[in-house]
Amino acid sequence: MTDLTSLSLAEARDGIRARAFSAVELTQAHLRSMEAARALNAFITETPQHALAMAREADGRVAEGNLGALEGLPLGIKDLFCTRGVLTTAASHILHGFKPPYESTVTANLWRAGAVMLGKLNLDEFAMGSSNETSYYGPVLSPWRRRGSNVDLVPGGSSGGSAAAVAAELCLGATGTDTGGSIRQPAAVAGICGIKPTYGRVSRWGIVAFASSLDQAGPMARTVKDCAILLKAMAGHDPKDSTCANIGVPDYEKALTRDVRGLRVGIPREYRIDGTPVEIDALWARGAQWLRDAGAEIIEVSLPHTQYALAAYYIVAPAEASSNLARYDGVRFGLREAGSDITDMYEKTRAAGFGREVQRRILIGTYVLSAGYYDAYYLKAQRVRSLIKRDFEQAFEKVDVLLTPTAPGPAFGIGEKSDDPISMYLNDVFTVTVNLAGLPGMSVPAGLSAEGLPLGLQVIGRPFDEETVLRTCSFLEEAAAFKAKPEAWWRAVA
DSSP, X not given: OOOGGGSOHHHHHHHXXXXXXXXXXXXXXXXXXXXXXXXXXXXXXXXXXXXXXXXXXXXXXXXXXXXXXXXXXXXXXETTBOBTTBOOOTXXXXXXXXXXXXXXXXXXXXXXXXXXXXXXXXXXXXXXXXXXXXXXXXXXXXXXXXXXXXXXXXXXXXXXXXXXXXXXXXXXXXXXXXXXXXXXXXXXXXXXXXXXXXXXXXXXXXXXXXXXXXXXXXXXXXXXXXXXXXXXHHOSOOTTOTTSOOOOOOOGGGGOOOOOTTOEEEEEGGGOOTTOOHHHHHHHHHHHHHHHHTTOEEEEEOOGGGGGHHHHHXXXXXXXXXXXXXXXXXXXXXXXXXXXSHHHHHHXXXXXXXXXXXXXXHHHHHHHHXXXXXXXXXXXXXXXXXXXXXXXXXXXXXXXXXXXXXXXXXOOBTTSSTTOHHHHHGGGTTTHHHHHXXXXXXXXXXXXXXXXXXXXXXXXXXXXXXHHHHHHHHHHHHHHTXXXXXXXXXHXXX
């Protein structure tokens, strides 16, 4: 039998339906891979007994001929999604021991479709980071290494555990969240696919909030087709989330025709940034050429307010974070430190519970919302955000999608940038505009760096036009023919 963990999600789905193997066998194979890959620190909580119970139930439904869209398929869940009765931490000490009495809408949709939960995946604390180094549970290690080097690399962030687990074949797919690039950037540096849907396409109910007007959940998997299958199951209107759009969800798998003839592809001139590695620019040019050769029209467009995007993002996101994280006080759930009075308890709990990066962003957010600074910073950032959104609207009058790099470079070493917040924030330079404008964006692996590390291309689409984004990415996936896999060095460590 083929190694079950090497199957794509679509191949595993078809194998389950053909009864070539059972959901229990498929789940057991992934549990063995997880056990052998603990050196990566991709999971915060493993749920093997829960997974096997779900797999047995899936096999029962298969025997009855009552199959869901994801019947028996083992997935990893970013530990930002609340899962009923299963530890949910947001990778923060302040949620120590928290087991939600409810299920997030996204995970409920996945279980309804028949999926199996292998465990909860590591991330940057409260999704604040670009390298998965800020987790209370320690950094996730990328399964990739530079050619000829044993230096541990970051898997990207904040969905670093999701990216590492998918790339190392520990799960068939994973959930991620994207506030400023946290699905697409780790997907790019880990050599997998990841799509951030339009804001409102997927419910945020039951997802631990970072920045409510920016956060959006999406799937991460090894192929574009797998992402399309997962997104179909995850998306849909949810009356419990007032920002979730009441719009029908297409069959994304049917959109993967790979036909890009006549497609108008925009190349934003402002994304040509000084200091970008030559290999990133070369990959971008190569992607445009693949599309041109297949009959697409390449058009240069302008997004003039791009230069202000990072500054606006790092005002809006911390401001919303400072508000959202005010609920973590040691009173109702999670960590509680003893204090002489309630104020002392608040202070000690928050000091012990929040990590350095989370504290930094709370302080920034509280500052920009304070009296005397609200107009100067927060309101101005919101105005810039409106201008960025307008830039995209004007560009999409001329083109159907935009093509850009996903990240400004390949994965870097653990600790190489962690003491330089500004350098770390620049990792999101190509992705934050999409969140500020609420658009869909997807990263697809398209090549290797000179050191043998994955590089990704990003496709950005019109609101609620994930179909065209997926179709374009499916073509790029075929053109790039990216087949590289990391060597399984972690098994020797285990």
